[in-house]
Amino acid sequence: xxxxxxxxxxxxxxxxxxxxxxxxxxxxxxxxxxxxxxxxxxxxxxxxxxxxxxxxxxxxxxxxxxxxxxxxxxxxxxxxxxxxxxxxxxxxxxxxxxxxxxxxxxxxxxxxxxxxxxxxxxxxxxxxxxxxxxxxxxxxxxxxxxxxxxxxxxxxxxxxxxxxxxxxxxxxxxxxxxxxxxxxxxxxxxxxxxxxxxxxxxxxxxxxxxxxxxxxxxxxxxxxxxxxxxxxxxxxxxxxxxxxxxxxxxxxxxxxxxxxxxxxxxxxxxxxxxxxxxxxxxxxxxxxxxxxxxxxxxxxxxxxxxxxxxx
Amino acid sequence: xxxxxxxxxxxxxxxxxxxxxxxxxxxxxxxxxxxxxxxxxxxxxxxxxxxxxxxxxxxxxxxxxxxxxxxxxxxxxxxxxxxxxxxxxxxxxxxxxxxxxxxxxxxxxxxxxxxxxxxxxxxxxxxxxxxxxxxxxxxxxxxxxxxxxxxxxxxxxxxxxxxxxxxxxxxxxxxxxxxxxxxxxxxxxxxxxxxxxxxxxxxxxxxxxxxxxxxxxxxxxxxxxxxxxxxxxxxxxxxxxxxxxxxxxxxx
Ligand SMILES: Nc1ncnc2c1ncn2[C@@H]1O[C@H](COP(=O)(O)OP(=O)(O)O)[C@@H](O)[C@H]1O
Ligand SMILES: [Mg+2]
Numbered sequence: 001x002x003x004x005x006x007x008x009x010x011x012x013x014x015x016x017x018x019x020x021x022x023x024x025x026x027x028x029x030x031x032x033x034x035x036x037x038x039x040x041x042x043x044x045x046x047x048x049x050x051x052x053x054x055x056x057x058x059x060x061x062x063x064x065x066x067x068x069x070x071x072x073x074x075x076x077x078x079x080x081x082x083x084x085x086x087x088x089x090x091x092x093x094x095x096x097x098x099x100x101x102x103x104x105x106x107x108x109x110x111x112x113x114x115x116x117x118x119x120x121x122x123x124x125x126x127x128x129x130x131x132x133x134x135x136x137x138x139x140x141x142x143x144x145x146x147x148x149x150x151x152x153x154x155x156x157x158x159x160x161x162x163x164x165x166x167x168x169x170x171x172x173x174x175x176x177x178x179x180x181x182x183x184x185x186x187x188x189x190x191x192x193x194x195x196x197x198x199x200x201x202x203x204x205x206x207x208x209x210x211x212x213x214x215x216x217x218x219x220x221x222x223x224x225x226x227x228x229x230x231x232x233x234x235x236x237x238x239x240x241x242x243x244x245x246x247x248x249x250x251x252x253x254x255x256x257x258x259x260x261x262x263x264x265x266x267x268x269x270x271x272x273x274x275x276x277x278x279x280x281x282x283x284x285x286x287x288x289x290x291x292x293x294x295x296x297x298x299x300x301x302x303x304x305x306x307x308x309x310x311x
Numbered sequence: 312x313x314x315x316x317x318x319x320x321x322x323x324x325x326x327x328x329x330x331x332x333x334x335x336x337x338x339x340x341x342x343x344x345x346x347x348x349x350x351x352x353x354x355x356x357x358x359x360x361x362x363x364x365x366x367x368x369x370x371x372x373x374x375x376x377x378x379x380x381x382x383x384x385x386x387x388x389x390x391x392x393x394x395x396x397x398x399x400x401x402x403x404x405x406x407x408x409x410x411x412x413x414x415x416x417x418x419x420x421x422x423x424x425x426x427x428x429x430x431x432x433x434x435x436x437x438x439x440x441x442x443x444x445x446x447x448x449x450x451x452x453x454x455x456x457x458x459x460x461x462x463x464x465x466x467x468x469x470x471x472x473x474x475x476x477x478x479x480x481x482x483x484x485x486x487x488x489x490x491x492x493x494x495x496x497x498x499x500x501x502x503x504x505x506x507x508x509x510x511x512x513x514x515x516x517x518x519x520x521x522x523x524x525x526x527x528x529x530x531x532x533x534x535x536x537x538x539x540x541x542x543x544x545x546x547x548x549x550x551x552x553x554x555x556x557x558x559x560x561x562x563x
Binding site (some may be wrong): 078188194196198200201202203204205206207210214217218219304 | 339365368370377392394396397399400401403405407409410411419420423426469472473476562
């Protein structure tokens, strides 16, 4: 099937007609967009190449085996206790645990908020919540981290055994940060539902609640999941706020309230202390590569969900 | 006709200050088809939607006057809107099946109303689809998505879905105007069949359609009921010049 974009580019005016202003504009516009697109692709490819070349050096130059890296539980890149060890499993665990838990906390709240905005009180509900959510999305992560450190951590310390820092604190802070993502995706999906769908359900004698739970939510579920995955991707990549509340101990914690680390928090903490080209630095790049790979996986999941939704 | 069990009495509908339906008293005789005709924006849909209180969903819509069904004023605070809507099926211009299987689309309403027994549901699905003349086309693919059906099939599915809760009244808002001629003919045939069991109120812009399938015709203009009579009378010898002009396509 030929789409419009695939039609042969025809910038030359037909023989015999003069060059007019709009032809020149057409050429200028096309060239400009083409250059921008090309630049973007070059930038992205160079980033990928750069991260990959550094990150793969850990395995090809420094001789660390992939399984030692991914499944090793000891992180001792400077070799303080003998041989340097580059096991990042604790950080992978920390990243997954915080972002999954954050999504688990944020999803029900976001779904309720989006329903409130679009279905329950579409008038002032939207007027009230929309700015709040946009504001939440705009708060810098350092502020979230700061609030987490001064409010969430002491609260957890008082209520649960432990220092308060850890996976739970990180997940709570992240859940607030990804709330806007999930809410706005879900609200958009709800708002774009065909009106007749809801009315058909009402016309069959369904109550509002039955309509929401059995018609509306199942219909927008793929879109909501897209929002959840996008939120998780954001949580997975967030560094600063998490680093401020998670404690940064390099091992797998035994409870949610014990100091832990994520891939991102280790990278931000360690990167200033390594020499470019050293095995330690390369190991950080390998972690960056792992993060990029995960982002890629998240994007793929979103794509799949969207494709399923279209059918 | 004034003692019909289904009728409106001085019904007005307002959107804010705007009076979209003006003081309409209209009866719908049992087991017959009443066609509502008139130019776009004259309040036909608004009138139809007030008959099963669908305008409740529009916060600024206000109703004045009465709507009687089986001796009950449907806007009475004591009326159970859930039960009311079970008695009145509704189908819109655009087919809007739920994003579920064909079977689930039909079983949906009955499930709302508490039917859980699988055999009973199967039975309802089959009879509803048969009544909507869709059974033979879909009986081997009940588990497939309703969205895989063609537009015309989807519309008949929506009619079957409306029939699943065994209503006594069916409201149709331009049910065939988005369909191709073959599907339109099927829907019209269906309406003629359903008339044996139900009272049907249909909004249509297609004059031939109104003439073919309806027993009574009501002509609306700018929110008012201009003329209401048997279809035969309206289409052969209307009282008003305006009705005559509209029907013969001189304006509209
Ligand atoms: N939800 C609404 N809010 C405000 N005005 C409306 C709404 N729906 C319809 N109207 C107005 O009411 C009038 C009648 O509309 P409608 O009942 O849809 O007419 P018809 O179905 O005959 O084309 C129109 O002027 C329309 O603009
Ligand atoms: Mg209309």
